[in-house]
Amino acid sequence: MKPTTDLEVPAGLPPEVAQEVGKFLSRRNLLATAGVAAAAGALTMVSYRDEAQAATMSPAAKATTMAKVAKGAKVPAHAWCMVIDLRHCDGCEVCTQSCQQRHGLRDEQTWIKVFGMTDAAGGTFHMPRPCMMCEDAPCMYVCPVGATIRTNEGLVLVDVDACVGSRACMAACPYEARYFNWTDPLPPKRMPMPATPQMPVPQKGTVGKCVFCADRLPQGELPACVAGCPMGVLYIGDLVTDIAVNGPGNTVVLSEFLRDNDAVRYKEELGTNPRVYYILGHGQNLGGVA
Amino acid sequence: MTTQALTTQAMKTLAVTAEATSTSARAASLGPFGKPSRLWWLTILALSLVVLTGIGAWVVQLRGGMGVAGYSDQAFWAIYIADVVTFIGVSYGGAVVSAILRLTGATWRAPLTRLAEGTAVVTVLIGAALIIPHIGNPIRLYELVTRPNLSAPVFWDFVAVMTYTFGSIVFFALPLVPDMAILHKGHKEALGSRRVTLYARVSRGWVGAPAQRRVLAGALGLVSIMIIPLAVSVHSVLAWAFATTSRPWWHESIWAPQFVVAALYSGVALVILVIAGFRRGYHLEALIHPRHFVRLGFILATLSATYIYLTFADLLPGSYVADRGTAAMFTELLVGRLAIWFWLFAVVGGLLPLLLVALPWTRNVWGMVIAAILVVPMMWLKRILMVVGPATYDTMTGIFGRYHFTWVPVAITLAATAAIPLLLMLLFRVVPLLSIDEIEEIEQMQEVNDLERNAARRRQTGSGESGADDDRLVGAKGKAHRVAGATGVLALVALMGLLAVGSAHPAQAATPHSGGTTSAPAVTITGIEAGGLMQLTATLTSPHGKPLPNAQVAFLFSTTEFGAQARFVPLGSATTDKAGIARLTLGGDADHLYQPTAKGPQQFVATYTAPGAQPVTASTTVTVTAARSAYTPAPAKPLASIGNVLVIALFSIVAAIWLTLGTQIWRVRRVCQS
Numbered sequence: 001m002k003p004t005t006d007l008e009v010p011a012g013l014p015p016e017v018a019q020e021v022g023k024f025l026s027r028r029n030l031l032a033t034a035g036v037a038a039a040a041g042a043l044t045m046v047s048y049r050d051e052a053q054a055a056t057m058s059p060a061a062k063a064t065t066m067a068k069v070a071k072g073a074k075v076p077a078h079a080w081c082m083v084i085d086l087r088h089c090d091g092c093e094v095c096t097q098s099c100q101q102r103h104g105l106r107d108e109q110t111w112i113k114v115f116g117m118t119d120a121a122g123g124t125f126h127m128p129r130p131c132m133m134c135e136d137a138p139c140m141y142v143c144p145v146g147a148t149i150r151t152n153e154g155l156v157l158v159d160v161d162a163c164v165g166s167r168a169c170m171a172a173c174p175y176e177a178r179y180f181n182w183t184d185p186l187p188p189k190r191m192p193m194p195a196t197p198q199m200p201v202p203q204k205g206t207v208g209k210c211v212f213c214a215d216r217l218p219q220g221e222l223p224a225c226v227a228g229c230p231m232g233v234l235y236i237g238d239l240v241t242d243i244a245v246n247g248p249g250n251t252v253v254l255s256e257f258l259r260d261n262d263a264v265r266y267k268e269e270l271g272t273n274p275r276v277y278y279i280l281g282h283g284q285n286l287g288g289v290a
Numbered sequence: 291m292t293t294q295a296l297t298t299q300a301m302k303t304l305a306v307t308a309e310a311t312s313t314s315a316r317a318a319s320l321g322p323f324g325k326p327s328r329l330w331w332l333t334i335l336a337l338s339l340v341v342l343t344g345i346g347a348w349v350v351q352l353r354g355g356m357g358v359a360g361y362s363d364q365a366f367w368a369i370y371i372a373d374v375v376t377f378i379g380v381s382y383g384g385a386v387v388s389a390i391l392r393l394t395g396a397t398w399r400a401p402l403t404r405l406a407e408g409t410a411v412v413t414v415l416i417g418a419a420l421i422i423p424h425i426g427n428p429i430r431l432y433e434l435v436t437r438p439n440l441s442a443p444v445f446w447d448f449v450a451v452m453t454y455t456f457g458s459i460v461f462f463a464l465p466l467v468p469d470m471a472i473l474h475k476g477h478k479e480a481l482g483s484r485r486v487t488l489y490a491r492v493s494r495g496w497v498g499a500p501a502q503r504r505v506l507a508g509a510l511g512l513v514s515i516m517i518i519p520l521a522v523s524v525h526s527v528l529a530w531a532f533a534t535t536s537r538p539w540w541h542e543s544i545w546a547p548q549f550v551v552a553a554l555y556s557g558v559a560l561v562i563l564v565i566a567g568f569r570r571g572y573h574l575e576a577l578i579h580p581r582h583f584v585r586l587g588f589i590l591a592t593l594s595a596t597y598i599y600l601t602f603a604d605l606l607p608g609s610y611v612a613d614r615g616t617a618a619m620f621t622e623l624l625v626g627r628l629a630i631w632f633w634l635f636a637v638v639g640g641l642l643p644l645l646l647v648a649l650p651w652t653r654n655v656w657g658m659v660i661a662a663i664l665v666v667p668m669m670w671l672k673r674i675l676m677v678v679g680p681a682t683y684d685t686m687t688g689i690f691g692r693y694h695f696t697w698v699p700v701a702i703t704l705a706a707t708a709a710i711p712l713l714l715m716l717l718f719r720v721v722p723l724l725s726i727d728e729i730e731e732i733e734q735m736q737e738v739n740d741l742e743r744n745a746a747r748r749r750q751t752g753s754g755e756s757g758a759d760d761d762r763l764v765g766a767k768g769k770a771h772r773v774a775g776a777t778g779v780l781a782l783v784a785l786m787g788l789l790a791v792g793s794a795h796p797a798q799a800a801t802p803h804s805g806g807t808t809s810a811p812a813v814t815i816t817g818i819e820a821g822g823l824m825q826l827t828a829t830l831t832s833p834h835g836k837p838l839p840n841a842q843v844a845f846l847f848s849t850t851e852f853g854a855q856a857r858f859v860p861l862g863s864a865t866t867d868k869a870g871i872a873r874l875t876l877g878g879d880a881d882h883l884y885q886p887t888a889k890g891p892q893q894f895v896a897t898y899t900a901p902g903a904q905p906v907t908a909s910t911t912v913t914v915t916a917a918r919s920a921y922t923p924a925p926a927k928p929l930a931s932i933g934n935v936l937v938i939a940l941f942s943i944v945a946a947i948w949l950t951l952g953t954q955i956w957r958v959r960r961v962c963q964s
Contacts, residue, residue, distance in 0.1 A: 078851075079921040108363065115686055129686065135924040142534065144444035145433040164433060165356075165426020168444050170366040171535045176686045180366060180426065182357035204355045205426030220853040236852070241887045242920035243849050243859055251849070251857045253884040255920055270536055273924035 091126030098228030131210035132274035344705020364691020377417030383557025384410025495962030538615030639668025837870025
């Protein structure tokens with residue numbers, strides 16, 4: 001659980017990534033000796049980008065990693081996800097309030113937002129929407145300065161100390177999960193601490209979003225919304241260890257839970273591979289809300 | 291047919307005035323260098339005030355945040371990005387007038403090129419500067435260089451805009467060499483000491499030798515070829531910043547070409563306005579004729595028709611298929627809240643200019659200037675619709691958010707608009723207003739052509755000429771807040787209470803109960819790994835020591851992943867056989883998917899609850915050797931792997947462009963020195 005914003009290759013990277021970087025460096029040397037200095041400058045950036053991509057597990061790097069996984073190489077220790085059991089959600093919005101309290105957010109900054117939905121039969125239900133932590137996060141690809149990063153545990157985080165405030169990520173997010181600090185943030189209610197991608201502190205002119213309370217997870221604590229939900233709707237899960245747990249303490253085998261309850265992902269058709277699973281209970285119409 | 295007739299007419303007009311222009315081009319270029327009139331000073335003062343107000347508004351926005359500009363999470367992109375698109379768009383007008391007309395050998399361009407290129411440079415610089423108020427944290431813009439994300443369209447926007455700016459400056463600067471040489475040589479007294487120094491430096495070594503002319507013409511030809519795809523790339527990449535998102539109406543393949551045509555359309559309109567303004571302000575009527583306006587008007591009309599067509603082609607397929615988001619967007623645009631603005635654009639910004647060019651009695655300087663005055667703001671309006679519409683559409687709820695202008699972005703937009711004439715007026719205090727050398731060169735060509743044509747015509751017939759159009763001159767002219775306090779505190783108290791209850795009540799209450807009641811049955815558990823699968827075996831005995839058949843034994847495992855206090859995860863249950871033994875193989879069948887995910891010791895629990903009794907449990911710790919991760923990453927996107935190749939190719943192209951552009955300056959410099 002280390003931030004992956006460094007320009008250097010993080011120490012824990014799989015060896016094949018180092019190999020890739022090496023490949024680019026050797027190509028750069030080749031060109032430099034050929035005297036194409038300008039192109040070499042560009043290649044430095046290319047190889048830097050490779051490092052950044054590798055650090056954030058881009059699809060390309062992931063493919064190589066998976067090739068190694070097949071041969072028994074190291075895999076990430078966790079792959080965080082969330083399961084939202086809509087059968088029990090009564091729309092009380094305690095999740096939203098717990099989150100806003102913990103992260104010092106304004107009322108309109110709903111990192112987890114409860115939408116009132118209407119199903120095909122005209123019935124209504126409630127649908128909490130945190131960050132979907134997409135495996136192919138559209139927001140990450142469009143950030144001009146790479147301030148949106150993806151940890152190897154699958155958390156899509158924002159480095160608020162790097163964010164330029166282009167809001168390209170807000171345009172790209174199909175789930176409207178990002179919120180901007182349009183004005184000065186609320187005065188801190190607790191002792192101020194330095195911002196990290198895992199525990200961001202709102203900063204004027206930067207974007208913010210749900211982080212699954214990434215600072216809590218390594219300690220084995222539950223995210224604020226999960227802990228707060230009185231109905232046990234929200235589960236925090238780990239796809240690697242195959243466990244999910246909700247606030248009241250119900251602990252399940254994740255894969256069986258998803259299968260037995262016919263879990264679906266929202267806007268599956270966009271190919272973002274979200275890591276939030278919804279369990280429908282009453283025939284709610286989740287798909288097709290483009 | 292008409293165009294052909296007009297072309298011959300214009301050639302005639304040019305030929306007739308050929309002798310006069312050569313001197314008037316020089317005189318006209320020197321005109322702005324004299325003592326400025328009171329009107330000039332007043333204009334500069336007024337424009338500066340507008341620009342300063344805009345800068346003041348930007349400072350207000352820096353202090354208060356972008357919220358003061360009317361932005362909210364419902365409208366995350368709005369006026370500024372529309373301004374960027376508009377201003378960078380209009381700079382394409384310079385490229386079309388100079389580069390395309392140069393390449394097609396349209397000699398009538400000569401008196402317009404300098405003004406058009408100057409407009410291109412000035413507007414692209416203003417457009418690039420408008421990114422600053424658009425950005426929430428402009429002080430960090432340097433990160434585009436220090437830590438770029440090479441998959442981001444916005445980064446490539448930056449690269450494309452920078453490259454195009456460099457190209458425009460080279461294209462603007464190269465023809466200055468002969469012009470400055472002419473003025474430095476023949477009109478030193480009219481230049482003033484500072485311009486003399488500048489002109490001497492720029493034109494050092496230029497004598498107009500054939501070798502020099504050949505090199506300069508070659509360089510300009512190459513740059514004019516390059517500037518066209520460069521401009522196409524800028525407007526395309528700007529469009530892709532929108533089109534690469536999954537928002538309705540943005541995610542359209544037609545957006546890039548539509549942006550390019552929009553840029554050309556608004557750009558030609560701005561060139562008409564700039565030319566009209568300078569023609570009147572500096573009395574260039576002898577050089578810039580109504581013909582020029584009509585010709586630019588024809589280009590404008592062609593582009594207007596093309597843009598109307600593209601707009602229709604943009605809207606038809608989405609309206610026809612009408613999936614939810616697109617249908618909502620187009621309904622809002624065509625018949626909803628935005629309809630009045632869209633149809634205003636369609637009529638005033640599309641049809642009316644077309645009509646003004648098409649109707650013979652408005653096909654004059656006034657008509658063209660009015661058409662241009664309509665096009666420029668209407669194209670800005672179209673960009674506003676294109677940006678604000680999809681940006682305010684909530685893809686979760688399908689509801690449109692609101693965006694309201696405040697005085698801040700209005701002031702900044704007006705400042706950017708005022709900056710165009712301001713910077714142009716200042717620019718043409720420094721550099722000559724007309725490309726003297728080009729005009730004179732074309733005059734020489736015209737004279738030769740004209741002599742030949744006149745001779746030929748005299749030989750054929752003495753038919754009368756159709757009357758030229760009259761040379762009339764023209765002047766260019768906000769939410770309810772929730773009760774957070776009390777509810778928040780109550781919710782927090784309730785939350786803490788729930789947490790306490792939750793943690794005091796571990797799942798399944800699987801604490802081993804041993805001893806105590808002797809009447810309780812006993813359970814034991816063992817686990818072994820066999821064939822890579824974990825087999826759990828529980829033996830259940832009655833209080834009397836006999837095996838207990840047909841009883842449901844539940845299996846669990848413990849985890850400390852979510853808290854130091856172990857949580858127990860149910861694995862399923864099995865029924866005891868006659869020997870009182872229940873078996874469960876993890877991953878053994880479709881109902882039991884769990885398999886150990888980490889090597890090392892893992893605790894398993896068996897529990898049995900007799901009807902109406904306390905549960906009995908037993909636990910065992912097995913050292914797992916065959917573990918597997920339950921996680922399978924999503925497959926990589928099919929085309930993701932070509933990203934690196936593409937990046938290297940793009941960087942090579944950009945490097946080659948910069949190198950080539952730089953080389954052209956160096957070529958011209960070298961031939962001047964030899």
